[in-house]
Amino acid sequence: MIFIELFYTFFLIGLFGFGGGYGMLSLIQTETVIHHQWLSSAEFTNIVAISQMTPGPIGINAATYCGYTATHNAGFNTWMAMLGSATATFALVLPSLILMILICKTLMKYMDTPVVQNMFAGLRPAVVGLLAAAALLLMTEENFSSPTINPWQFGISLFLFAATFAGTKFLKINPIRMIGYAAVAGMLLLY
Known part of the structure:
Protein backbone atom coordinates (compact mmCIF):
# COMPACT_ATOMS: atom_id res chain seq x y z
CA MET A 1 0.00 0.00 0.00
CA PHE A 144 15.89 24.24 -19.19
CA SER A 145 14.59 22.86 -22.53
CA SER A 146 17.40 22.04 -24.96
CA PRO A 147 19.18 23.84 -27.78
CA THR A 148 17.69 21.46 -30.36
CA ILE A 149 14.07 21.51 -29.16
CA ASN A 150 13.63 25.17 -28.24
CA PRO A 151 16.81 27.27 -28.52
CA TRP A 152 15.07 30.46 -27.35
CA GLN A 153 13.76 28.89 -24.14
CA PHE A 154 17.10 27.17 -23.54
CA GLY A 155 18.97 30.47 -23.89
CA ILE A 156 16.53 32.32 -21.64
CA SER A 157 16.75 29.51 -19.08
CA LEU A 158 20.55 29.68 -19.01
CA PHE A 159 20.43 33.47 -18.76
CA LEU A 160 17.94 33.35 -15.87
CA PHE A 161 20.03 30.69 -14.13
CA ALA A 162 23.21 32.78 -14.44
CA ALA A 163 21.47 36.04 -13.52
CA THR A 164 19.85 34.49 -10.45
CA PHE A 165 23.13 32.93 -9.35
CA ALA A 166 25.05 36.20 -9.81
CA GLY A 167 22.28 38.29 -8.26
CA THR A 168 22.08 36.25 -5.07
CA LYS A 169 25.79 35.37 -4.76
CA PHE A 170 27.56 38.58 -5.76
CA LEU A 171 24.96 41.36 -5.66
CA LYS A 172 23.32 39.99 -2.49
CA ILE A 173 19.79 40.44 -3.89
CA ASN A 174 17.14 38.84 -1.71
CA PRO A 175 16.29 35.37 -3.13
CA ILE A 176 12.56 36.11 -2.85
CA ARG A 177 13.02 39.16 -5.07
CA MET A 178 15.06 37.05 -7.51
CA ILE A 179 12.21 34.54 -7.73
CA GLY A 180 9.83 37.39 -8.54
CA TYR A 181 12.20 38.84 -11.15
CA ALA A 182 12.65 35.43 -12.78
CA ALA A 183 8.88 34.88 -12.88
CA VAL A 184 8.32 38.25 -14.57
CA ALA A 185 11.18 37.63 -17.01
CA GLY A 186 9.78 34.19 -17.82
CA MET A 187 6.31 35.65 -18.47
CA LEU A 188 7.69 38.41 -20.70
CA LEU A 189 10.31 36.43 -22.60
CA LEU A 190 8.73 32.99 -22.90
CA TYR A 191 5.06 33.83 -23.49
Missing part, protein backbone atom coordinates in the same frame (compact mmCIF):
# COMPACT_ATOMS: atom_id res chain seq x y z
CA ILE A 2 1.29 3.44 -0.90
CA PHE A 3 0.92 4.85 2.62
CA ILE A 4 3.33 2.29 4.07
CA GLU A 5 5.78 2.90 1.23
CA LEU A 6 5.48 6.67 1.74
CA PHE A 7 6.12 6.30 5.46
CA TYR A 8 9.11 4.02 4.96
CA THR A 9 10.63 6.13 2.17
CA PHE A 10 10.29 9.46 3.95
CA PHE A 11 11.40 7.95 7.27
CA LEU A 12 14.65 6.88 5.59
CA ILE A 13 15.02 10.30 3.95
CA GLY A 14 14.52 11.94 7.33
CA LEU A 15 17.01 9.56 8.92
CA PHE A 16 19.77 10.09 6.35
CA GLY A 17 19.00 13.62 5.12
CA PHE A 18 21.82 15.61 6.69
CA GLY A 19 22.05 19.30 5.87
CA GLY A 20 18.43 20.27 6.27
CA GLY A 21 15.78 20.53 3.59
CA TYR A 22 18.02 21.56 0.72
CA GLY A 23 20.27 18.60 1.41
CA MET A 24 17.23 16.31 1.35
CA LEU A 25 16.00 17.47 -2.06
CA SER A 26 18.26 15.11 -4.02
CA LEU A 27 17.19 12.20 -1.80
CA ILE A 28 13.52 13.10 -2.18
CA GLN A 29 13.85 13.42 -5.95
CA THR A 30 15.72 10.12 -6.29
CA GLU A 31 13.11 8.25 -4.28
CA THR A 32 9.90 9.87 -5.57
CA VAL A 33 10.82 10.43 -9.23
CA ILE A 34 13.41 7.80 -10.12
CA HIS A 35 12.97 4.88 -7.71
CA HIS A 36 9.21 4.78 -7.02
CA GLN A 37 8.09 6.90 -10.02
CA TRP A 38 5.34 8.50 -7.95
CA LEU A 39 6.04 11.88 -9.58
CA SER A 40 7.32 13.16 -12.88
CA SER A 41 10.41 15.35 -12.99
CA ALA A 42 8.23 18.34 -13.89
CA GLU A 43 5.93 17.69 -10.92
CA PHE A 44 8.94 17.50 -8.61
CA THR A 45 10.31 20.77 -9.95
CA ASN A 46 6.95 22.44 -9.32
CA ILE A 47 6.93 20.99 -5.81
CA VAL A 48 10.40 22.43 -5.13
CA ALA A 49 9.29 25.85 -6.37
CA ILE A 50 6.14 25.80 -4.24
CA SER A 51 8.10 24.50 -1.23
CA GLN A 52 10.49 27.44 -1.47
CA MET A 53 7.70 29.98 -1.75
CA THR A 54 5.56 28.72 1.13
CA PRO A 55 6.47 29.36 4.76
CA GLY A 56 8.31 26.66 6.63
CA PRO A 57 11.28 24.40 6.07
CA ILE A 58 11.70 23.33 2.45
CA GLY A 59 12.26 19.64 3.26
CA ILE A 60 9.04 19.38 5.24
CA ASN A 61 7.11 21.36 2.63
CA ALA A 62 8.48 19.15 -0.14
CA ALA A 63 7.55 15.99 1.80
CA THR A 64 4.04 17.34 2.35
CA TYR A 65 3.51 18.16 -1.32
CA CYS A 66 5.20 14.96 -2.53
CA GLY A 67 3.01 12.84 -0.24
CA TYR A 68 -0.11 14.55 -1.53
CA THR A 69 0.88 14.36 -5.21
CA ALA A 70 2.09 10.74 -5.01
CA THR A 71 -1.14 9.61 -3.35
CA HIS A 72 -3.27 11.66 -5.73
CA ASN A 73 -1.37 10.26 -8.75
CA ALA A 74 -2.03 6.75 -7.39
CA GLY A 75 -5.75 7.38 -7.87
CA PHE A 76 -6.85 8.32 -4.37
CA ASN A 77 -9.34 11.11 -3.69
CA THR A 78 -8.44 14.43 -2.09
CA TRP A 79 -9.01 13.28 1.49
CA MET A 80 -6.82 10.23 1.08
CA ALA A 81 -4.20 12.38 -0.67
CA MET A 82 -4.21 14.61 2.40
CA LEU A 83 -3.55 11.51 4.50
CA GLY A 84 -0.61 10.72 2.19
CA SER A 85 0.61 14.26 2.74
CA ALA A 86 0.43 13.88 6.52
CA THR A 87 2.10 10.46 6.35
CA ALA A 88 5.09 11.73 4.38
CA THR A 89 5.48 14.79 6.60
CA PHE A 90 5.26 12.82 9.86
CA ALA A 91 7.66 10.16 8.57
CA LEU A 92 10.21 12.80 7.54
CA VAL A 93 10.14 14.49 10.96
CA LEU A 94 9.98 11.35 13.12
CA PRO A 95 13.67 10.30 12.85
CA SER A 96 14.82 13.77 13.89
CA LEU A 97 12.49 13.75 16.85
CA ILE A 98 13.64 10.31 17.97
CA LEU A 99 17.32 11.08 17.47
CA MET A 100 17.14 14.41 19.25
CA ILE A 101 15.49 12.84 22.25
CA LEU A 102 18.05 10.03 22.37
CA ILE A 103 21.28 11.96 21.88
CA CYS A 104 20.63 15.44 23.24
CA LYS A 105 22.11 14.88 26.68
CA THR A 106 24.99 12.78 25.40
CA LEU A 107 25.95 15.28 22.71
CA MET A 108 25.89 18.20 25.10
CA LYS A 109 28.14 16.28 27.48
CA TYR A 110 30.75 15.42 24.83
CA MET A 111 30.39 18.36 22.40
CA ASP A 112 33.88 19.74 23.02
CA THR A 113 35.74 16.46 22.52
CA PRO A 114 37.92 16.03 19.42
CA VAL A 115 35.95 12.98 18.24
CA VAL A 116 32.67 14.90 18.04
CA GLN A 117 34.35 17.95 16.46
CA ASN A 118 35.97 15.73 13.80
CA MET A 119 32.65 14.01 13.11
CA PHE A 120 31.00 17.34 12.33
CA ALA A 121 34.00 18.43 10.25
CA GLY A 122 33.49 15.29 8.13
CA LEU A 123 29.77 15.94 7.67
CA ARG A 124 30.19 19.49 6.30
CA PRO A 125 31.64 18.51 2.89
CA ALA A 126 29.00 15.78 2.51
CA VAL A 127 26.26 18.38 3.02
CA VAL A 128 27.79 20.59 0.32
CA GLY A 129 27.88 17.58 -2.00
CA LEU A 130 24.19 16.86 -1.36
CA LEU A 131 23.30 20.48 -2.15
CA ALA A 132 25.31 20.34 -5.38
CA ALA A 133 23.62 17.06 -6.32
CA ALA A 134 20.20 18.62 -5.75
CA ALA A 135 21.08 21.50 -8.07
CA LEU A 136 22.51 19.23 -10.76
CA LEU A 137 19.53 16.85 -10.64
CA LEU A 138 17.20 19.74 -11.44
CA MET A 139 19.16 20.72 -14.57
CA THR A 140 17.06 18.69 -17.00
CA GLU A 141 15.44 19.30 -20.38
CA GLU A 142 12.10 19.74 -18.63
CA ASN A 143 13.48 22.69 -16.67
